[in-house]
Amino acid sequence: MAERDLRYPIGKFKREDARPDRRLHHIEQIEAAPAELRAAVAGLTADRLDTPYRPGGWTVRQVIHHLPDSHMNAYVRMKLALTEEVPTIKPYDEARWAELRDTRTTPIEIPLGLFESLQQRWAHLLRSLTPQDFSRTYRHPEQGTVSLEEVVAIYAWHGRRHVAHIASLRERNGW
Numbered sequence: 001m002a003e004r005d006l007r008y009p010i011g012k013f014k015r016e017d018a019r020p021d022r023r024l025h026h027i028e029q030i031e032a033a034p035a036e037l038r039a040a041v042a043g044l045t046a047d048r049l050d051t052p053y054r055p056g057g058w059t060v061r062q063v064i065h066h067l068p069d070s071h072m073n074a075y076v077r078m079k080l081a082l083t084e085e086v087p088t089i090k091p092y093d094e095a096r097w098a099e100l101r102d103t104r105t106t107p108i109e110i111p112l113g114l115f116e117s118l119q120q121r122w123a124h125l126l127r128s129l130t131p132q133d134f135s136r137t138y139r140h141p142e143q144g145t146v147s148l149e150e151v152v153a154i155y156a157w158h159g160r161r162h163v164a165h166i167a168s169l170r171e172r173n174g175w
Helices: 002-009 018-042 062-084 094-099 102-105 111-128 131-135 148-173
Strands: 137-140 144-149
Touching: 002 148, 018 062, 018 111, 018 131, 018 148, 062 094, 062 102, 062 111, 062 131, 062 137, 094 102, 131 148
Parallel strands: none
Antiparallel strands: 137 144
């Protein structure tokens, strides 16, 4: 399988998926992501957790830590967009975050639990919003204006994508 395919096992995000008629489905995917992640990593040994999901890619352990890191940033950005007029958000260097020592030393139960709590909290927020709230936006210095409708769709896809990285690695390696 080509490296490009390994990076996008469920395909690249499609902006046209960010639609009101898909919103509930995206919220449900956000809610389901922690259980899907737990299932994908169940029973993996330390050696397997430290295996890259693709050549040159992050290890399974790094992916486990990346998901709550990334989704926490998205959650905060969403709260800013809900409480400020088109705030400019601060990007972060996810690759450097993935290299920090805590990613190598923190037991995976901690980011798994954090991801579960975060996604539950986020889903409660999303279910409390009005249809008009989803049209609110923030300004990303690299991506331009992003609506909350897009954020929900992106992060539903994002969780599925990283779970698929782990599941496809397990399948390829017969784990």
